[in-house]
Amino acid sequence: MGFEKAFKLSSYLLLLSGFVALFASEALGSVVTALYILVVVASWRARILNIPNWVQGILFFVFIAFFVFDALNLSDFVSATVHLLVLVSLVKLFTLQTERDYLILYSVSFGFLLFASAYTISISFLAVLVLYIFSSILTFILFESKKAYEANRSAHFSLKGYAHVALGITVLIILISIPIFVVIPRVSLGFFQLDRPVDVHVSGFSDKVNLGDIGQILVNSEVVMRAKLDTALENISPKLKWRGIALDYYDTRSWSNTRVGFHRIYRDGRYGGIPVSRDRRSNEFLVRQDILLEPFSNVIFGAPQMVLLTGDVVSGNFLFADGNDSIGIYRQGQGALRYVVYSDLITREEQLAHPSEVAAIPEVALQRYLQLPDLDPQIYRLAEEMTEKQDSRLDKALAIEYFLKGNYGYSLDNLSAKAEDPLYDFLMETKSGHCEYFATAQAVLMRTLGIPTRVVNGFRLGEYNEFSNYFIVRQSDAHSWVEGYFPDLGWVEFDSTPSIDFVQPRLSFSRSFNQFLDAMDMFWTEIITFDRVSQIGFFRSVRFNFRDTWTRISDLSMELTEFSDLEWLIRFKAWDVSKVLYLVLGSLIIAIVWAFRRYRRYFRIVYKQWFFKQESSRIAPEYYLEMLDLLNRKGFEKQAAETPHEFVKRIQLEFDPPEPAFITQLYYRNRFGNIPLRTSDLSQVYGWLKELRR
Secondary structure, eight states, X not given: OOHHHHXXXXXXXHHHHHHHHHHHTTSSOXXXXXXXXXXXXXXXXXXXXXXXXXXXXXXXXXXHHHHHHIIIIISOHHHHHHHHHHHHHHHHHTOOOSHHHHHHHHHHHHHHHHHHTTTOOOHHHHHHHHHHHHHHHHHHHHHHHHHHHHHXXXXXXXXXXXXXXXXXXHHHHHHHHHHHHHHSOOOOOOSSOOOOBOOOOOTTSXXXXXXXXXXXXXXXXXXXEEXXXXXXXXXXXXXXXXXXXXXXXXXXXEEEOOOTTXXXXXXXXXXXXXXXXXXXXXXXXXXXXXXXXXXXXXXEOBSSSEEEEEXXXXXXXXXXXXXXXXXXXXOBSOSOEEXXXXXXXXXXXXXXXXXXXXXXXXXXXXXXXXXXXXXXXHHHHHHHHHHTTOOSHHHHHHHHHHHHHHHOEEOSSOTTTTSSSHHHIIIIIIOEEOHXXXXXXXXXXHHHTTOOEEEEEEEEOOEEETTTTEEEEEGGGEEEEEEXXXXXXXXXXXXXXXXXXXXXXXXXXXXXXXXXXXXXHHHHHHHHTOOHHHHHHHHHHHHHHXXXXXXXXXXXXXXXXXXXXXXXXXXXXXXXXXXXXXXXXXXHHHHHHHHHHHTHHHHHHHHXXXXXXXXXXXXXXXXXXXXXXXXXXXXXXXXXXXXXXXHHHHHTXXXXXXXXXXXXXXXXXXXXXXXXXXXXXXXXXXXXXXXXXX
16 A cells, blocks of 8 residues: 555544544434445545635635534534534545645544543443544654655555554553553543533433333333442342332322422531431441432432432532432533442341331321322222231231232233323223332322322342443333331332342343443443542552551461461461462563563564564664673673674673674674574574673
């Protein structure tokens, strides 16, 4: 490939890598991306258009006018700027003539990349970013070489050598960036953040929910949140749910949140966060949940019962309690929300087996949990029939749950949606529906018996990712259940939906691969959001691990002197194997660095011959210069007027070893005789240089 074609190819690659970043960040759809790529490919062989300057001036003002109209009426500032860059790049692709045209194209490509980061920064964006770095380095190396090539077009050109240099620089940039990402915390400056409010009215998670809304999202597999718990997997109940919003008012077709008791909540310095509930149940410890919530709702989700809320969310945001033990947040659309919840986890069986004193709810507040619209009398009779053999209110509630689970079927079809009274149609006619209908039936039937209830919308536990040890929660995990209040127990969960209990399926190859990609995406998100708090926690963890490792090493050294070999071996097996791996890995890294520094010239020879495929005549001076450097350290310096042969003859009078003569002979044969340098020759040279070092 000639220089001009290689230069044009690298310029196109740079433009496309910036544009594909928009697609990777989900700023553009697949159809628009495919059309743009087709136009770019078509412009490769198209004839360059010679557009007069006055026409280009008119186009400039037309584009600016379209940009203003687009930003004010069609989209926002970021999207309008992207549209403008697309138009400019399409024009420049067919008018590439001068260096200024190419520089404008490069600026457009950088603009694509910059605005892509305003939408989202995912693992796919990271892959495109690496491609962009490589293509930009290759392009600008060729751009700087363009004038030299035009001055001497007969010079030999090889794209492979340029590509190898660009690849090497890219790898170095990545290696240098890794420690910088660890040392320097990230802050959000918001220069190019999208100024769009989050759509907080996703079906099932707003202050008013119509019967059937959740059924619409149960078929959607989009990820809504990821959660990691600081307890073993076997300690997590498969029935655990992520509690979201609670609803207390029912009007036969929908549930709504009256927000009685709505108030803003603030951080409490004594607890290091926001106390959500001061009522503790039987557990003596709290389970931490690190949650990454996608921007689909203004509700804070967590495992019940939430006790403390901490993390980035507690500062700089307006947080409020809605009076139904739910937490909300007002925010703008700036990506996913990260926070930490501490919950007092307890199963219903444990709660019922160990009643505890809870704060009593005022009688006035209880009235709203008993509110009912005008219902068909048959609903009241059905509640009496279900519970006629039960005495206590708790037994009646459990009987309703058992009856609904055993006598009604689960279906995603919204069969009762068009009925005048959807609940009556579900209970008396269809006897089939999804979780919303079961939760509504449970809550209404309990209220007819004088038991305060509220409907809760949230999510099931989700899919466990074995690569990163967190749960992936999707829209298809959306769920509704009921909380009933009992004076000696507090709020008790009831779930009458006859769905199959959560069972973790076996990992297939495709599912395992998808989990791996999701774990990588989560890891990249951790890097991007590595703020000051995360940095302090990281270095504190490193310090503790180092201190713990040093303590264990000290203990082992003492055991070597106090115990026999067999006793020491038994204790060693009980030692944390991960610490041994850290020591081995650290020692290996130190050894590699030492070897590279000691034998860097030899590695350079092998690298140039195998990776760059350079001719032996170009590699020859490397080992010869290494020999001269070693001899210079011993007091034998080659004069500028001396030939290699004369220099060797002179030093033989004072320096007896034959290695310099052997290396010089190989150097003459290789450098001036053009005899290829073989692998065996490299090994022999390495041995001679090793002897000289001694």
